[in-house]
Each structure stands twice: as C-alpha cells, then as structure tokens.
Amino acid sequence: MLYRQTIRWARAAELALAIDAGRERAQEALDALRRQRDDDRRPYLCLPARTDDLPAIEARAEAIRASGVGDVVVLGTGGSSLGTRALLALDGPTLGASSGLRVHVPDNLGATLMDAVLRDLDPARTHFIAVSKSGGTAETVAQTLTAFEAVSAALGPTRAAQAFTLVSEPGGSPLRRLAGQWGVATLDHDPDLGGRYSVMSVVGALPALLAGFDIAALRRGAGRVVDQALAPGADPAHVPAAEAAVLGHVAGEAAGAAIAVLLAYDDRLAPFTRWWAQLWAESLGKRGLGSTPVAALGPVDQHSQLQLYLDGPGDKLISLVKPVTAGTGPRVAPALTAGAGEGRLDYLSGRTIGDLVDAEADATAEALVRRGRPVRVLTIDRVDAETLGALMMHFMLETVITAHLIAVDPFDQPAVEEGKQLTRAALRGTGDALAAAVPAGLVSDLGVSAT
Template sequence: MLNFYFKEDIQQLHISDLPKIDHYLNRDISQLMEISKVAVEVNNNGEVLLVIGVGGSFLGARAVIDALTPYFAPNEYGVEVIYAGQNMSGAYLQQLLKYLNKKEVYVNVVSKSGTTMEPGLAFRVVKQYMEKRYGEESKQRIIVTTDAEKGVLKQIADKEGYRRFVIPSEVGGRYSVFTAAGLLPIAVAGIDIQAFLCGANQAELDLDTDNLEQNAAYQYALTRYEMYQKGYSVELLASFEPRLSKLHEWWKQLFGESEGKEYKGLYPSTVNYSTDLHAIGQFVQEGSRIMFETLIHFEEVEADMEIPFTLDDMDGLNYLGGRSMNSINAISKDGVALAHEEGGVPVVKIVMPKLDAYHVGYLMFFFMKACVMSASLLEVNPFDQPGVEAYKRKMVELLKKDAVLVNE
C-alpha cells in the first residue's frame, strides 16, 4: 500500500523513452548457482567474509544484510559479514586485522575498476595479510567481483588466479545490489537470494506500465518532483526499525548520486525513529519548512516483545501491558506522521507487508525504478556521477604532490 501526498498528470516527459533497468536483475542461472555454491563453501570453511568496497559496491549488500539478520548475532544464520574499504582510517584497518586473527577469513573485493582509492588501499593491506597468513591458499580465499572485460581489479584477479564474479558493464554501483556485487555477500550471510530476486522481479512486473495511475514508482517520482517545484529542498527518509539504517544509506546514495547534478535535485537525508525524534524531531516539527518526509513502514516484523504488567504501575504504563512493542511502534508511526503533517511537513507513506527478503527486494527495485524517472524529470543522467570523479582527481593530485614533497 502506498499513499502519496500529491499526484498529478505530467506532460513533458515521454515515459516510454525512460532508460530501462529491468536487465539489472541477475537472471543468469549458472551464475546464481555458482554464487550459492561459493556461499556454501564460505560457510563451511570460514567464520568471516570481509567485503572490501565503497559506495554501491557494499551499501546494497549491507543494507539487505543489516535489515534481515539479528541485531546481536548477525552470523546466526550464516557467516559474519564485515566491511573494509569504505573509509581511510588507519585505526579501523589495524583493529580489523587484529579481529581477523581470531577468525577463519574469506575476502570479497568489489569494484568495477579497482582504482577507487579507499577499497584499493584496503585491498593492498588485506591482500598482504591474507598471503602472509594463508600462503597459496589465499588465492582460494580471495574472491573478486568486477567488470567482465576491463579494469585493474580484473587484471589482478587474472594474474593471481582469483575466482571472479561479474558486474555487468552497464550497471553502476548504486544499481548493482541485484548483481553478484550484492548477491554473494547476501547469500553468505544466510539470506535467501532467490526470495530477494523474486521480490524484485515481482516489482518489475508490477511497475512495467506507463500508466501513472497504476505505477507506484512513477507516482513516487512525480511526488518528489512536485515537491521540488514547490520549493522543498530536502527529502527526509524515515523508518521506525533500527535495522533499516543501512537501507537508508543505500537510498541516500541512490538518489543523491543520481540526481545531484547541474545544481539540481532534492537533498536526500535520513532519520531513524523513534531515536531521532529525540534528536532532530524538534526541527522537523517546528523548524524551517524546507523538507518533506517519506516514511517507510513494514507491517510485520518477525521478532517482537510483549510489555508486562506490574503490580504497582509506578511508571504509569500498565495501560500498555499485554501490547507488543511492534504494535506500539506502529501506532507511534501514525502519531508522528499526523503531527508532522499538521506542522506543515508533507508526508509520503510507503507501507510494505513484511520485513523479509522478498519485500526488501521489492522495495529496492521500486526505489531504483523511481530514481530513474525522478532524475529524468530533472533532465539529468541518472547513471553518471561526474562530481564524484572530480573529487577523486583533486585528491590524487594532492596526494601525488605531497608524496613528492615527502620524498624530497
């Protein structure tokens, strides 16, 4: 069920001309079987899968894994998945290697080019660590996910004899969660990738129409565009389940990197309620009217806790005795939405039936489909990221200049 604040016809966009993302879904049965086979191997022989990547090369997988694994025992149903290459902190890498010393380790390096600075540095360090620890066996324990035909990482994989999975050349990192870039770590974590892909496939079928009245993804994109035209500059994505925080981060990159060009676009920001009601809630309720809110809610969450009654009722909460935490959370969601709407913040509601692999796959494909239309309404390319390349060039220039000064 999707409730949209605004919905109007639009004439300036030829919907049939929008770029298609349907081919981003991995339908290669042989590759899916190989991913499942490697996932079983890692689970049988490893305790940790270290995923090295940054941006879309790890955010999609982490979003799904964090959403669908337990809070305090993430490897209960599969190997623990941890991450490197998403920062350049020496302390993080040092402590990571110390942690890995106590575990049996596999490594999955994810990069289309192999030249991005953060994962490149991390892989250089981790590759040396794995070779010292495992010797020749390290070649079996390092798995590469990269472009099929070109790039430094492909060259390294060919030279070293690493097993390799492919990210299709036409698929950018932020759209790659349904390729091996996302599916291998997700499978290793014990999540059903068939259910995940089935959800995305159903979304593809449901959203394969140019009729705005029947296409919820296009309605959401149009709502965003109308908000932008009305002067709103920020979209605030909110949910009431802490495990969705990395899904927020994936969404933030998807829309921020796809739309933020030519000095256009909504600024994508995120909050996790009810925690952030005690941090940013005051601003949302009564601050400057620069934002609208998109609220994600999953009606059924598998785990729950009942509130007990007490004899003295000193805290005055016996009126909630016998209720579940999730039911209270759902009602608080409705209360927050009402308060924000009454305070002048438009609220978009996206409600999914259940927090499971199928519906997370459905939701992520929904957002990808909407993002392509949303960027197209702004008349920007949803698939490039020239601003990211600009900062990379400047960073490399400064590092090379500094290296010369140090060597002198």
C-alpha cells in the same frame, strides 16, 4: 501486498495541474523504461527475472564455505557495499547463523578500522571479497593490497590467493591485473550495471548467499514491482514509484522541498536508508538540481530530528517506511504500570513494544500532515527478503523517473571525478596541488592547542 504507499499533502489539490503535468512526463519515463527492459538495455530492470547468473555465484559461495572459513570480509565502498549492508541487516544479529559464517563490511575506509580487520581476524579462517566495478577504486584497492600483503605474510602467497575473490568488470584495471598475477578467483561485474543499482547482482548476491540470505526472494519482490510498473498501459497515477516521483518533483518545484527524508521504523532497515541516500544523491545531484537525502531511523530520530521537521523550514518531503508491528515484541505488564501512579502509564498497560512503535509512526505522520508537510507512508506487512527487494526496486524506479522529470542522467556521477584526481595528485606529490586548487578568497585556518 508487499507494501502500500499513502501520500498526504494539504497543497495537493491546489497543485493539481502541476501534478497532472508531472504524470504526463512520468508516463514518458515508464514507456522508456519498458522499452529498455524489453531490449535488455538496463541490467537492473532485467536482474529480477534472471536465474542464469546464479549457478556461478552459488558455486563460488560453496567453494568459500568448503574452505572452512569462519569470517568473510567484503572490501568495497559506496555501491559496492551499501546494498550488501542492507541485505545483511535484514534479520538482525542472527542473520548468517544457519551458514555459520560471519560477514563483515568495513566499507568506510579508516586506518584504525583496517588495522582492526587485519589484527582481530584469523587469516587462516577468513575470506576476503573485493568488489570494485571499475577495478580501480582507490579505497578498495588500498584495502585489497594491505589485506593481501598481511595474509601473504601469515600464510604465504599461494594460500593468500585462495583467500580472496574479486568482483570487477572485465578489462585491464589494476585489480583485474593483480588478481591475474596472484591467481585470485574473479567474477565479472556487468559493465553496464552501475554500482548503486547492483545490489541484486553478484555484488550483493555473493556475500548475502554466504550469510544465508534468500536472493531468489529478493529478486522475486523486485520483479513484482517491475511487472506492475511496466505493464502495458500502466497509469503513472497507479504506479507507486511514479506517483512518488511526481509528488517529489512538484513539492520541489512549487513548495521548495529541497530535502528528502526517509524515516524507517525498524533497526533492520537502517542500512537500507543509507543505501537509498547514495542512490538518490549520486543519481540526481547534478547541474544544481536534485534534493538532499536524509536517512533517518524511528522512533529514535523523533528525539533528534522531528522537531526540525515539524517546526523548522518547510523544505522537506518526508517518507516513512512503517512495518506493521502492532501486537509484537515484549508486553508491558499491567501490574507494573499500576505502581507508577493512577493513570500515569495507563496508555502502556498491557501494550507491546510493537504497539508503541506502531502508534508512534502513525502519530508522527499525522503530526507532519497537520503542519502542512508533504508526507508519504510506505506500509509493509513483513520485513523480509521479498519485501526488501520490492522496496529497493521501488526506489530505483522512483529515482530514475525523477531523473527524467528534472532532465538529468541517473547513471553517471561526473562531479566526483575531480576529488579522485586531487586525491591522486596529493598522494603523488606534496599536497601543493590541493593548495593551488583553492580559489582566491577568505580562507580560515584555526585550531586549539592541547597544551
């Protein structure tokens, strides 16, 4: 098994009728998903079985490698970068050593960060991959324009064009038009594939291949989840993504669980939890519905958040991702623990770091269950590309099934458009558009002087 899901909740028995009703609706979702896959209507469901798109991606990756660069910078944000970060983090700081390339993802736009990218990297040995489905994402456009200008100033426009690749949907978007004028190589982003569902496409595949990541294994893991979930006659009670969606829905409706926590017990999975948070929030937060995602990392967040989960409001559904780590990592020498005083560190004597993390994850889950919290544990045997693909597809399916249960569209994000419009208005004018948009009422504007 790539992963095993265990759900424990003291109130599950008393809510059996609601859970059964949720499973009936989850069955509708699975049937719809099966039809969409079979009709090739949802690219994220079909990508795991595809190989026809890989030659073009691999060819572009090889061309970038052949150019002799040492650094690759991915310019993008949100769905154009979070999945890539999750892939690149998989093997920790050694990922990419086999290819000799360092891949950077400065996805949180900031003046100092962009200054650092343009100041610290050698333009003659750096390749930039700009990723924007729409081709008009303000942050990515700004990154691309400033980077292209800097490289052009250093190397000239012809060599600058060779130092860029654009991934965007076909059409007349600003970045597509500019790429055409500059002579920049362009790869198509599937117009029917939303950014937050695009990690297994060229969006994640191109930078990940450059870092030596196994995209075929990623897709293979995802395919196993799709095949199991969408098999003819699949029972939602035996489909992990469907059962988790039902639990979350019932916990929200009957127990007021308005917060979903994903607590991963491995540093390599921290970016994965951030990818999940965007997937969950942007897909489900509509019309006053949805639950707030919290990305957490264990064991460190046991020392920052666990007190709240255990003894604060009972408004959370808590999911743990627990790699099996027992017996791994450095071992604590018994001779050293003996010096701390008799019995004080006996529990660590001869134990590995992995033993401690494993025990902490199990103990955290047990403590939460004893406090009556709904708890789901996803146990994984290995942290590798195939397992990550399975987890990513699991959460895509869980998100889409949850959307069916609460009757929202998981593929749009209508509310964020207002902020984009106000941003453009503020930059085009003097900021009056923002002030005019503030509703009448209490406005507090306070500060502390430095003098």
